[in-house]
Amino acid sequence: MSSTTDVTESAAAGTGRAAAAEDARRGLGLGPGLGRFRELSLVPVILALGLIGFIVSPAFLTADNLIGVAQQSTELSLLVLATAFILIAGRMDLSLESTIGVAPVIAVWLVLPTSGARFTGLGLLPEWTAVPLCLLVGVVIGAVNGFLILRLRLNGFIVTLGMLTMLRGLQVALSEGQSIVELPSSFTYLGRASWLGVPAAIWICLALFTLGGSALAWLRHGRALYAIGGNAEAARTAGIRVDRIVWAVLILGSLLAAFAGILYSGHYGSVSATQGNGWIFQVFAATVIGGVSLNGGKGSVFGALTGVLTLQLVVNVMTLAGVPPLWNQFLNGAIIIVALVISRFASGEKQE
Amino acid sequence: MADTATAPAHGSGEPVPVTEATGISKRYGATVALRDARITVAPGEAHALVGRNGAGKSTLVSVLTGLQAPDTGTLRFSGAPAPAVGDIDAWRSRVACVYQRSTIIPGLTVAENLFLNRQSDGALRPIRWKELHRRAEELLAEYGVDVDAAARAGDLTVEQRQFVEIARALSFGTRFIILDEPTAKLDARGISRLFDKLRALRRQGVAFLFISHHLREVYELCGTVTVYRDAAHILTAPVAELGHRALVEAMTGEPTAGGPARVAVPSGSGTGAGDVLTVEGLTLEDGCRDLSLSVRAGEVLGLAGAAASGNVRVAEAIAGLHRAEAGGITVAGRPVHAGSVPSALAAGVGLVPEDRHLQGLVHHRSVAENATLTVTSQLGPFGTVLPRRSGRFAQRMIEDLDIKTPGAATPVSALSGGNQQKVVVARALATDPRVLVAIRPTNGVDVKSKEFLLDRIRRVADAGKAALIVSDELDDLKACDRVLVMFHGRVVAEFGPGWQDEQVVAAMEGVAGAPCAAATSGSLATDVHGR
Numbered sequence: 001m002s003s004t005t006d007v008t009e010s011a012a013a014g015t016g017r018a019a020a021a022e023d024a025r026r027g028l029g030l031g032p033g034l035g036r037f038r039e040l041s042l043v044p045v046i047l048a049l050g051l052i053g054f055i056v057s058p059a060f061l062t063a064d065n066l067i068g069v070a071q072q073s074t075e076l077s078l079l080v081l082a083t084a085f086i087l088i089a090g091r092m093d094l095s096l097e098s099t100i101g102v103a104p105v106i107a108v109w110l111v112l113p114t115s116g117a118r119f120t121g122l123g124l125l126p127e128w129t130a131v132p133l134c135l136l137v138g139v140v141i142g143a144v145n146g147f148l149i150l151r152l153r154l155n156g157f158i159v160t161l162g163m164l165t166m167l168r169g170l171q172v173a174l175s176e177g178q179s180i181v182e183l184p185s186s187f188t189y190l191g192r193a194s195w196l197g198v199p200a201a202i203w204i205c206l207a208l209f210t211l212g213g214s215a216l217a218w219l220r221h222g223r224a225l226y227a228i229g230g231n232a233e234a235a236r237t238a239g240i241r242v243d244r245i246v247w248a249v250l251i252l253g254s255l256l257a258a259f260a261g262i263l264y265s266g267h268y269g270s271v272s273a274t275q276g277n278g279w280i281f282q283v284f285a286a287t288v289i290g291g292v293s294l295n296g297g298k299g300s301v302f303g304a305l306t307g308v309l310t311l312q313l314v315v316n317v318m319t320l321a322g323v324p325p326l327w328n329q330f331l332n333g334a335i336i337i338v339a340l341v342i343s344r345f346a347s348g349e350k351q352e
Numbered sequence: 353m354a355d356t357a358t359a360p361a362h363g364s365g366e367p368v369p370v371t372e373a374t375g376i377s378k379r380y381g382a383t384v385a386l387r388d389a390r391i392t393v394a395p396g397e398a399h400a401l402v403g404r405n406g407a408g409k410s411t412l413v414s415v416l417t418g419l420q421a422p423d424t425g426t427l428r429f430s431g432a433p434a435p436a437v438g439d440i441d442a443w444r445s446r447v448a449c450v451y452q453r454s455t456i457i458p459g460l461t462v463a464e465n466l467f468l469n470r471q472s473d474g475a476l477r478p479i480r481w482k483e484l485h486r487r488a489e490e491l492l493a494e495y496g497v498d499v500d501a502a503a504r505a506g507d508l509t510v511e512q513r514q515f516v517e518i519a520r521a522l523s524f525g526t527r528f529i530i531l532d533e534p535t536a537k538l539d540a541r542g543i544s545r546l547f548d549k550l551r552a553l554r555r556q557g558v559a560f561l562f563i564s565h566h567l568r569e570v571y572e573l574c575g576t577v578t579v580y581r582d583a584a585h586i587l588t589a590p591v592a593e594l595g596h597r598a599l600v601e602a603m604t605g606e607p608t609a610g611g612p613a614r615v616a617v618p619s620g621s622g623t624g625a626g627d628v629l630t631v632e633g634l635t636l637e638d639g640c641r642d643l644s645l646s647v648r649a650g651e652v653l654g655l656a657g658a659a660a661s662g663n664v665r666v667a668e669a670i671a672g673l674h675r676a677e678a679g680g681i682t683v684a685g686r687p688v689h690a691g692s693v694p695s696a697l698a699a700g701v702g703l704v705p706e707d708r709h710l711q712g713l714v715h716h717r718s719v720a721e722n723a724t725l726t727v728t729s730q731l732g733p734f735g736t737v738l739p740r741r742s743g744r745f746a747q748r749m750i751e752d753l754d755i756k757t758p759g760a761a762t763p764v765s766a767l768s769g770g771n772q773q774k775v776v777v778a779r780a781l782a783t784d785p786r787v788l789v790a791i792r793p794t795n796g797v798d799v800k801s802k803e804f805l806l807d808r809i810r811r812v813a814d815a816g817k818a819a820l821i822v823s824d825e826l827d828d829l830k831a832c833d834r835v836l837v838m839f840h841g842r843v844v845a846e847f848g849p850g851w852q853d854e855q856v857v858a859a860m861e862g863v864a865g866a867p868c869a870a871a872t873s874g875s876l877a878t879d880v881h882g883r
Binding site: 217218239240297 | 444451456464468469
C-alpha cells in the first residue's frame with residue numbers, strides 16, 4: 001500500500017544521515033560502499049568447494065595441488081581481468097582469445113632464425129625483443145579494435161568477432177598449423193620461473209589484479225569506467241573523455257591478453273596452434289558469475305577473480321574425486337548456471 | 353531549506369546579465385533551428401522560456417551550455433565572452449544545465465555522482481572516499497538537499513535525483529542554471545517541493561532559465577518570460593503583465609478563442625445510460641483497496657491523484673497489466689480477466705500508457721508500424737501483415753489524429769514529442785475500443801497538441817464510448833465530465849462539472865477530509881524533505 005511505502009521511504013530517508021554517519025565510522029576508506037556484498041557472493045561457494053575437495057581427497061589441501069590450480073588459473077585470469085575492465089566500461093572484446101595465441105606467434109616469427117629449425121622465422125630482430133614485440137602486437141590489436149569501434153562506429157560485438165576469426169586464421173597461417181617449440185629463453189622465463197617457491201606467474205597475476213582493483217577503486221580514470229558503462233552520455237557531460245578512455249581500455253585488454261600469451265607459452269614451453277581456442281566463453285562466464293554486468297557499469301576485479309577460481313576449483317575437485325575428464329565440459333557449463341543462480345539470489349539484484 | 357544555506361557573494365547590485373545571447377543563428381543542413389534569436393537573463397532572475405515543440409528551445413540550450421557552437425551571434429556570461437566550445441570546465445563554471453534526461457549514473461553513489469570526474473585532485477591521486485563523502489554531505493547540506501550521500505543514485509526518486517543534479521550544477525560555482533522541463537516526471541507534490549527549492553536558491557542569487565510546457569508553472573515561478581516560435585524570438589515580457597491568452601497567442605501565433613486547454617464543453621450527462629466500464633471492489637498490491645468506479649457511455653471520467661495515490665496502477669490494471677488481489681473489472685458487461693492484456697484488448701480496452709518512451713513506442717520503427725501494433729490481426733490473413741493494408745490503416749490514423757510526419761514510414765523517433773504522443777493515442781484508438789484509458793495523455797506535449805488530444809478523447813466519448821483520463825494535470829481533468837480523486841489507494845472525493853482548482857488540488861494532496869493514517873504518512877513524507 002502506498003501509505004506504508006511512504007512511511008518506509010521517509011524512514012529510510014530519515015535514517016539516511018545516521019546511516020551515512022555509521023558508514024563513515026565503519027570506514028568508507030575501504031572503497032565505494034556499494035556492491036561490496038555482491039562481489040563477495042562467490043566466496044561461500046569457493047569455501048564450500050574447498051570443503052568438498054577436502055572431503056573427497058586428501059590430495060586437495062596440499063600446497064602442490066593448490067599452487068597447481070592457481071598456476072592453471074593465471075592465463076585465464078588475465079583474460080578475465082581484461083574482460084572485467086572492458087565490460088565495466090560497457091564494451092565487449094571477443095578477440096582476446098585469439099590475441100593470446102597470435103601475439104606470441106607473431107613475436108616469435110619475427111625473431112626466430114630463417115633456418116635451422118622446424119619453424120622458420122624472419123630473423124629480423126634480436127631474440128631478446130620477443131617479449132616487447134609480443135606486447136606491442138597486443139597494443140596494435142587493441143588499437144585497431146578501438147579504431148573500428150570508436151572511429152568508424154562499427155558494432156563492437158561483430159568487429160571483435162571478426163577479429164577473433166581473422167587473428168586465429170593468421171596464427172594458423174603463420175605457424176602452418178603446428179606448435180612452435182623452439183622459443184627464445186627470454187620468452188619462456190616468466191612462465192617457468194619460480195619466485196619464493198611459487199610460480200612467478202602467480203605473483204604477477206596477484207600484482208596485476210591488485211593494481212587493477214586499486215585503479216578501479218581509487219583512481220579517477222578507474223571510476224570513469226563505471227561512469228561510462230553506467231551512462232556514457234552522463235559521463236560525457238561530466239567532462240570524461242569517453243572515447244579516449246574506452247580506447248585505452250581496449251588497448252589495455254589486448255595488452256593483457258598478449259601478456260597472458262607469454263605466460264602460457266612459457267608454462268607449456270611451446271606456442272600451440274590452438275592456444276586460447278574457445279576460451280572466451282569461459283572468460284565471459286567467469287567474469288559474469290563474478291558479478292560484472294554484461295550491460296556495463298557494475299562489478300569489480302575481485303569479483304571477477306572469484307569467478308575464475310570457482311570455475312577452476314570445480315574442475316580440480318571433480319578430477320580429484322575421480323570424475324572422468326570427459327565430464328568436465330558438462331560440469332563447467334552446469335557450474336556457470338548454478339553460480340549465476342547463486343549470485344542472483346545472494347545479491348538480490350536482477351541480472352537483466 | 354533556505355535557512356541552511358548561506359548567501360554567497362554575487363553581483364546582484366550590478367545590472368550585468370548572467371547570460372546575454374544576441375543574434376544567435378544555427379542551422380542543421382536545411383533546417384533552421386534558430387534564426388537571430390536572443391535571450392538575456394539577469395542575476396537572481398527566474399526566467400521562463402516557452403514555445404511549442406520545434407520552436408528552437410533545445411538548440412538554444414545546447415548553444416548556451418557550450419555543446420554546440422552557434423553559426424552566428426555572440427554569447428556573453430556576466431559581461432565576459434563565452435569560453436571556447438569544448439572547454440567543459442570553463443563552461444560549467446558559468447552555466448549549468450539540468451537536462452530532461454537524467455545525467456546521474458545509477459550504479460554509483462550520490463557522493464560519487466556529485467564529484468564525477470573530480471573525485472580526486474589529480475588523475476594519479478588516489479580517491480579518498482571518506483573525504484569525498486564528507487564533501488558530498490557538506491554540499492548537500494549547503495543546498496538543503498536531504499539525500500544520503502552514500503545511497504545508490506539509482507535508488508533515489510526522480511525528485512531527489514533532480515535535487516542532486518541541481519546541487520552538482522551549483523557546486524561548479526555557477527549562479528545560472530538552465531532547467532529543461534524539470535517537472536515533466538514529477539507529481540504535483542514533487543513539483544511544489546522543487547519550486548520551493550528553486551525559490552530558496554533564487555534568494556541566494558541564483559538565476560534560472562526555466563523551460564516548461566506548463567504555463568501554470570511559468571506563472572507560479574517565474575518573473576520574466578521569453579517566447580520562441582518557429583526558431584525565432586517573439587517576445588520577452590514580465591509574466592505579470594502578460595495574460596494567459598496573450599502568452600498562448602504568442603506561442604501559437606494565432607488568436608485563441610478561450611482558455612488553452614479548455615476543450616469542448618463537458619456534456620454533463622452521458623448520451624447512453626449504461627455503464628461501459630465497471631470496477632468493483634478492486635484491490636491491488638501497492639495500488640488501491642476496495643475501489644469501485646463506473647464510467648457511462650458518452651462520459652469522460654477523470655481519475656486524479658498524486659504519484660503515490662495509485663491512480664496509475666488502477667488504470668494499468670484495467671488494461672490488464674496488473675493482477676488484482678480482489679475485485680473485478682467488467683467492460684460492457686463482459687468481465688476482464690485480471691492480469692491479461694489480450695483479455696483486456698478483447699473486451700475493448702485501449703490504453704495510452706504513462707511513459708511513451710518506456711511503454712509506448714518502438715523507437716526505431718516507423719509511424720505505421722507503431723500505430724498498428726495493436727491491430728496486426730486486421731492487417732492480413734493468417735498472421736501476415738500486408739504492407740498495403742497496414743499503410744492504408746496508418747494513413748487513416750495519421751489523418752485522424754493530425755500527426756505531423758513526413759510519411760507513414762518515418763521512424764517514430766524522428767517526430768516531436770507531441771506527435772509521438774499522438775501515435776501512442778492512435779494505437780490505442782486503432783482497436784476501436786469501448787473504453788479508452790489514457791494515463792497522463794498530454795505529458796510533455798505542447799499546448800496545441802494538448803488541446804487536440806483532449807478534444808480527440810472527448811470525441812471518443814461522444815461516439816458513445818467511455819474514456820478514463822488518469823492524470824494530476826488540472827488541464828487534463830478539466831476536459832472530464834466528472835473527476836474522482838484518489839489519495840493513497842482510495843477515492844476521497846468526487847467532483848461534478850464546475851469544480852475549483854483548489855478543491856481538486858487539495859483533495860489530491862490529501863488535505864481535504866483525508867483519512868487519519870494517510871494524513872500522518874503525508875506529514876512524515878513532508879518531514880523528509882525538510883519542509
